[in-house]
Amino acid sequence: MKPQIRAATPADAPAISQVIIRSLHQSNALDYSPDIIAQVEKSFSIESVRALLSQRHVLVATIDCCVVATASLDRDVVRSVFVDPGQQRAGLGRQLMATIESIATEANIEVLRVPSSITAEAFYSKLGFRKIRDEFHGAERTIIMELRLHRAAGRDLDHGQYLRD
Template identity: 90%
Template sequence: MKPQIRPATPADAAAISQVIIRSLRQSNAQDYSPDIIAQVEKSFSIESVRALLSQRQVFVATIENRVVATASLDRDVVRSVFVDPTHQGRGLGRQLMATIESIATEAKIEVLRVPSSITAEAFYFKLGFRKVRDEFHGAERTLIMERRLPALRPS
């Protein structure tokens, strides 16, 4: 079945939280210690996700009305791009990023930034992002990556 990309609603908060936590535990756990995974998980409780919905433009990818991936845009920063591990490698992350880039381009954002996990670096690199620097939050290493967006052509 073809995935649908749509804006997230408060009713999606529990499903978004589950997708993120599953992805952290299965995919990101290959690159980060259990302590770091547990710390990051706290930022994605159902309540935290519900709060993020009012602060960012959050999108979900659904298959048969089930949330299987999410991504958000916070001004010029891409945040919280996660795909359920059972659906990774099928282009859902790319589709969500295309949606976010389209919105950013329409908003005349010139440079899109993303704080990437080590796990996602190759994904963003394939999309044209380049590493600018490392940031450390305690023992957690995050890669700050950027991509210049094409200017929207006047019609």
């Protein structure tokens, strides 16, 4: 069945938490120590996910009404892009990111930023993000990346002039 992308609801919080935690333990564990995985996992308890729903634009991808992936937009920052390990490499992350980019473009955001894990750096690079710098939070390495968005219909929305490539 074809995946559906939609805004997350509070009822999705348990499933979002499960997808993220499974992904952390199976995918991210290849690049991060158990201590770092355990620390990051605390940020994605059901209660924490419910709180994030009121602070960010959170999306889910569902197949047969089951949440299999999630991503969120916090102003101009992409956050918490996770795909269930059993569904990875099926295009769900790309679909979520395309939706995030559409939302950002409609909001006149010119540059999207993402604090990428080591695990996801190649994924974001394939989508056109470029590395800006590394950040370290203790032993945890995060790669700060950004993507310049194209203006809607090729127009400079602030000045009404057509942009030249």
